[in-house]
Amino acid sequence: MNKELLEKTVTELAELIKTRKVSPVEVTENLLEYIDHINPKTNAYISITADTALKSARKAETEITAGNYKGVFHGVPIALKDNIYFGKELTTMASKIHGDFIPEHDATVTAKLREAGAIFTGKLNMHEYAWGADNNNPHFGAVHNPWNPEKIPGGSSGGSGAAVASHSTYSSLGTDTAGSIRIPSASCGTVGLKPTHGRVSKYGVYPLAWTLDHVGPIAKSVADAAAMLSTISGFDINDPTSANVPAHDYLSGMNGNVKGLRIGINEDYFFKDVDSRVEKIVRDRIADLEKMGAVIKPVSIPTLRHAQWIVLATGLPEASTIHHRNLQTRPNDFGADIRLLFEIGELFSGVDYLQAQQARRQLKIEFVKALSEVDVIITPTIPLIPPTIGVDTVDINGNTGSYIENSIRFTGPSNLTGLPALSVPAGIAEGMPVGLQIIGRAFDEARILNVGMAIELMKPLGNHRPILSP
Structure with missing residues (x-):
């Protein structure tokens, strides 16, 4: 097993494949051998498709040898979250109810990656129906x-975060309804990007809440996230x-040049009730950006104080609508935690939902105003250090609170x-990575990726590395 090869980023690996220093077959065989070793420890994969991966690798190798190199993902093995459809292949949503579901077609993002020459090694574990963290x-x-x-990886795209962090995939896609790309990225020390709503097609991705859902990359580096976004974005009829x-x-x-960049800081919401160790790391990185020439400016977004209620009053009813029939006919086939959430979602009235949409509109107006005064807004990704598996509470500076409510507090808006919004590693606290979130203007992913690169160049994780890695 070639450990050095496993630890390459996509962009590093692509150069080796393009110049034929390594072959897609060699890379894929090496990765599959490692997956067999590491997955019993991480449980990141639900299914491993070794035979089809090797077939795709041989095809990619033939194409590249013939001079038909397609780009960054050609010949690169990756795995996707198991609510993203693969045509004619099992896609379970990590559920019992869809345990034998085989979609007829690829999701648009799957098709784009397939066309780009990516090799799929399997489907990744997740919180059931993406409704949990x-x-x-x-x-x-x-x-x-x-x-x-012993710690949770964050969710709902926890398999994607764990697989990227442990190097059992070179990159991945997650879905994000209230933070499900950024929460596992912060928890696992990876880069996670929730693009602008509408930038990446959701066709062929099982929904959680229609108006909140997004699809985006979880990657080893900011450059890899940028390469993935370039591959999967675009209009889809x-x-x-x-x-x-x-x-x-x-x-x-x-x-990574941030000279003159205006960074907005909202103290009232995004730095309230934050674990002091997390807060220090994020503020240290902001100070580093200021030393590089960025300008720090306070911003006011008053409706943020209602953000958690707006997320719940929007997401819960939408999710419960999608699962209403199964909730009525086979409730015991859901996990107990999400069954409760679906039941709560049915208690909201039409008035509750529409009031939430009015408040949501006001929140959008205030963010647009704030982002007319600054270029980006920086926050902690999550205000906590991940708890132990099976523990649904978290301690923040001596105060006990709900893990799920706190985990989505800064990502949901x-x-x-x-x-x-982009989450990048910012440092280490208690042996665990800490994430920093960069929020930008609509369709201005290029700017937040560049800020993320500036932080990445600081090497905030130092020589720290995951226990479960090559």
Whole structure:
């Protein structure tokens, strides 16, 4: 097993494949051998598709040898969250109810990656139906955080976060309804990008809450996240929420230069009730950006004080609508935690939902105003250090609170507004990675990726590495 090869980023690996220093078959065989070794420890994969992966690797090798190199993902093995459809292949949503579901078609993002020459090694574990943040799945087992196997990896895309962090995939896609890309990224020390709503098609991705759902990359580096976004973004007539906005090459032009960048800080919400160790790390990185020439400016977003209620009054009823029939006919086939959430979702009235949408509109207006005064807003991604698997509470500076409510507190607003948000590693606390969130203007992913690169160049994780890694 070649450990050095496993630890390559996608962009590093792509150069080796392009120049034929390594072959897609060699890379895929090496990764599959490692998956067999590491997955019993992380439980990141629900299914491993070794035979089809090797077949795709041989095809990619033939194409590249013939001079038909397609780009960054050609010949690169990756795995996707198990609510993203693969045509004619099992897609379970990590549930019992869809335990034997085989979609007829690829999701649009799957098709784009397939067309780009990516090799799929399997489907990744997740919180059942993407409705939770601890990934302690009753049907497929808990996912273990590679930094500390006793800790949760965050969710709902916990398998994606754990697989990327443990190097059992070179990159991945997650879905994000209230933070489900960024929470596992913060918890597992990876880069997670929730793009602008409409930037990436959701066609062929099983929904959680229609107006809040997003699809985006979980990656080893900011450059890898940029490469993934370039590959999967673009208008899709099959998705009614898709925005007809040109896609970009997000890799070009990224240099980490933040001189003159205006960074907004909202103290009243995004720095309230934050674990002191997390807060110090995030503030230290902001200070580092200021030393690089960025300008710090306070911003006011008053409606944030209602954000958690707006997320719940929107997401719970939408999710319960999607699962209403199964909740009526086979409630015991849901895990107990999400069954309760679906039941609560049916208690909201039409008035509750519509009032939430009015407050949501006001929140959008206030974010647009704030982002007219600054270029980005920086926050902690999550205000806590991940708890132990099976523990649904968290201690923040001596105060005990709900893990799930606190985990989505700083990520949920970007789902309500649809604005792009990036989580990058910012440091280490108690042996666990800490995430920093960068929120930007609509369709301004290039800017937040560049800020993320500036932080990445600081090497905030130092020589720390996950326990479960090559």
